[in-house]
Amino acid sequence: MFLPVNKKEMEERGWEQPDFVLVTGDAYVDHHSFGTAIISRLLERFGYKVAILAQPDFRSCEDFRRFGRPRLGFLINSGVVDSMVNHYSVFRHRRRVDEYSPGGVPGKRPDRAVIVYSNRAREAYRDVPVIIGGIEASLRRLGHYDYWDDRVRRSILLDSRADLLIYGMGERAVLEIAEALDSGIHISDITWIRGTCYRTREFVPDEQSRILPAFEEIAASREAYAESFALQYRENDPICGRRLAEPYGEHSFVVQNIPQEPLTRQELDDLYELPYENEEHPMYRDMGGIPAFREVKFSLVSSRGCFGGCSFCALTYHQGRQVRSRSRESLVREAEKLIRKPDFRGYIHDVGGPTANFRGPACDKQLKYGVCREKDCLYPKPCRSMKIDHSDYLDVLKAIRELPGVKKVFIRSGIRYDYLMADPKRQKFMDELCAHHVSGTLKVAPEHIARRALHYMGKPSADVFTEFAELYRQTNRRLNKKQYLIPYLISSHPGCTLEDAVDLALFLKEYGFIPDQVQDFYPTPGTLATAMFYTEIDPRTGEHIYVAKSLEDKKMQRALIHYNRTENRRTVLRALEKAGRKDLIPVLLTEGRRNGNTKGSHKSHRTGAATGRKHQKR
Structure with a gap:
């Protein structure tokens, strides 16, 4: 009801x-x-x-x-x-x-x-x-x-x-x-x-609190804004975080209390098994229904939080870096309810969360001391303290796909491939993934390949992606599967230069990836990358960085990723000329004239690349 x-x-x-x-x-x-x-x-x-x-x-x-x-x-x-x-x-x-x-x-x-x-x-x-x-x-x-x-x-x-x-x-x-x-x-x-903010006229700091730069300062000074964001970023943890107070004028503060602790597994199970109707309200049926609901109706949320640390993602600021997950039994019970729905056709569209193959805290230290203030779990390389184990997730997927009435269980929320490649037992996971859980294409998010761009994104080196792509190709070949990769890419990310965009175009040509859609960096509140975009400073280091802000610069970076399209020819020419790389004109644009408006028909024999990118709201 x-x-x-x-x-x-x-x-x-x-x-x-x-x-x-x-x-x-x-x-x-x-x-x-x-x-x-x-x-x-x-x-x-x-x-x-x-x-x-x-x-x-x-x-x-x-x-x-x-x-x-x-x-x-x-x-x-x-x-x-x-x-x-x-x-x-x-x-x-x-x-x-x-x-x-x-x-x-x-x-x-x-x-x-x-x-x-x-x-x-x-x-x-x-x-x-x-x-x-x-x-x-x-x-x-x-x-x-x-x-x-x-x-x-x-x-x-x-x-x-x-x-x-x-x-x-x-x-x-x-x-x-x-x-x-x-x-x-x-x-x-x-x-x-905890987990709330309130207004007050008086605030007395103590050992468990920090006063941020005043609003008037961050509105007037980009350096002050970067400093404030860095403080917020470091204190956003329920164990090691502190209260923050942002002054507004002489006698007004907005106080952010320490974050709430993440829910336990039992609490998550209880929460997701409340008596939802699992439907859109009937009053919308004659209006065409709710499009977003169709995407999730037959999907299972298995986890919360993310220790991936991508600069452009607000999850660390909203859900936190400590991952928690539901039990296999709870997910199976929900799957059984989906099977009984009259419009269920045998397909579970997703079993995942912010990152599908994260099922618990990155390490045991997080449970006692909180997340590390000055280092990431996966960048530049996976931390030696990280617990890397896919067995629990594989057990969940197997239990659900073996339920009577289930034809296929897909993973659409995406996997963190650098976490997978750090797993000594990665081949077992890849075998299960390719054999049972890919719907023709697998989406992963390298986002870029240039070292400088990846640094500011908080993403692994291009070598990790190519090694993963090769393992994926070999596994599908052994299993006699025709399945491909969809690479997600971001153009004009803070710190990404025109030269980096040229390097990405050359990489795409070499490996046969022809993206159908690319996401331009979108500055949204709460992300480290947005702070970089506005201030042109890396808040973590105070280093000044390049940011593509003009429409022309953004168009050039985007066009280079779609170098093969005829309509981008002039923009790519301008980009190569500005980058001092006229030598690449015959390399990139000859194929562009031949292929015209290629929409993803090309697939590399090396990586099994496919094209396309659905619009994402990060």
């Missing part, structure tokens, strides 16, 4: 008023891939009445009175994706499709949805607590560079006029807040909960 979406459904349950109204910019899908479903079902389990206000009319506050006055508060998120990323491409063009809205129709949510919704809720009931969370609030919890305004904006807690902000994965925090409010504690006094 879905949670109530209007007052009539609320009254049919015998409720006089809800405890919480959960406001979201997404359509209502009661599936654990959507944070709205997780938070609402968790609160329901602990006895709270939650009503869902999905994609409300934001032009006035009237819709925010739909259920009457909530007893404890409004819980507000923008949806699964930051609303600005949802609305605009990297070139700031308005997107034509909203994957999280009925029929994919855009315009159902406002720009900066958390700010707009929070202010409307405040207009509707001035003294009702407003708590914001989700990805948009989490990544904007402190002063942050905003790509769309091209300036540093202050904490979203201030612009939204919310009382409290939940960052990261908010299950523990939201329950503690609910308990405090239910016991009669005023929202302004709830300042102790």
Whole structure:
């Protein structure tokens, strides 16, 4: 049974008023891939009445009175994706499709949805607590560079006029807040909960806290911004992290409490086995359904967190670097439920998470001391303390694929190939992967091959990728499988020069990779690479770096990856001339004239390369 979406459904349950109204910019899908479903079902389990206000009319506050006055508060998120990323491409063009809205129709949510919704809720009931969370609030919890305004904006807690902000994965925090409010504690006094940010006029630092550079400083100085981000990056751990306070003027602070500890395996099992309908709300059926739900309906979330350390990814800032996973038994139970669905056709689309083949903390030290402040787990090479073991993941995959009614179990969330190549038993995993879990193509993310670009991305050397590709090719050949690789690439990443882009084009030509789509670097709040993009400084070292910011520079780097396309010929010529590599004109452009608008028909005999890249929202 879905949670109530209007007052009539609320009254049919015998409720006089809800405890919480959960406001979201997404359509209502009661599936654990959507944070709205997780938070609402968790609160329901602990006895709270939650009503869902999905994609409300934001032009006035009237819709925010739909259920009457909530007893404890409004819980507000923008949806699964930051609303600005949802609305605009990297070139700031308005997107034509909203994957999280009925029929994919855009315009159902406002720009900066958390700010707009929070202010409307405040207009509707001035003294009702407003708590914001989700990805948009989490990544904007402190002063942050905003790509769309091209300036540093202050904490979203201030612009939204919310009382409290939940960052990261908010299950523990939201329950503690609910308990405090239910016991009669005023929202302004709830300042102790981990994984939250609050406003205060006074802040006295201690051994467990740090004062960040003031907002006025980071808005005026790129050096100060880089310093602030570096501090935030190092303190984002539940064991070794400290409270952070960002000053605003003389008598105002936004305080970020220490992060919540990640959920245990049992807690994750319990969370993902709550009584979800695992469907989109019936009110959307005549509107074309929710496109994003079709991508995850027959997928299983097996893990959270990522110790991969990619500079362009916000996961370390939102989910954290400590990986936790669900048990095999829990995943099998969920798979059995999927099998019983009338529209199940035998295919589990994914068993994974941020990184499919991560199943636990990188090392035992993380459990006692927290993640390392000054080093990554995998870059530049896998740490000697890392526990590298794929046996647990293989057991999960085998148990699910052997269930009656399952034809195939795919891995679409991607594997970290450098982690795999560091495993002495990698051939066993590769055999299982190629034999049972690839749907014709396997996607991996080298992102680039130039040493300098990979350094600023936090990705392994090109040699690791080519060794993996060769192992993949040999394994498929031995198994008599025709299966290929889809390499994901990023152009114009901070630190990546035109010369690096030329090197990538030569690599693609040598190995036969012809990408169909390439993702231009997208500066989104909360990533190390975005801090590099804005400041032109590596916050970790203070080193000044090159950043391609002009449209012309971006076009040249992108065109070099698609050097074979006729429409890119002039841009590639300009790029080679600017890079001082006219000698490469016959090398790259002769084939380009011959192939024209090649769309992926070429496959290398060496790597089994395939083309194509689905749009990703990082």
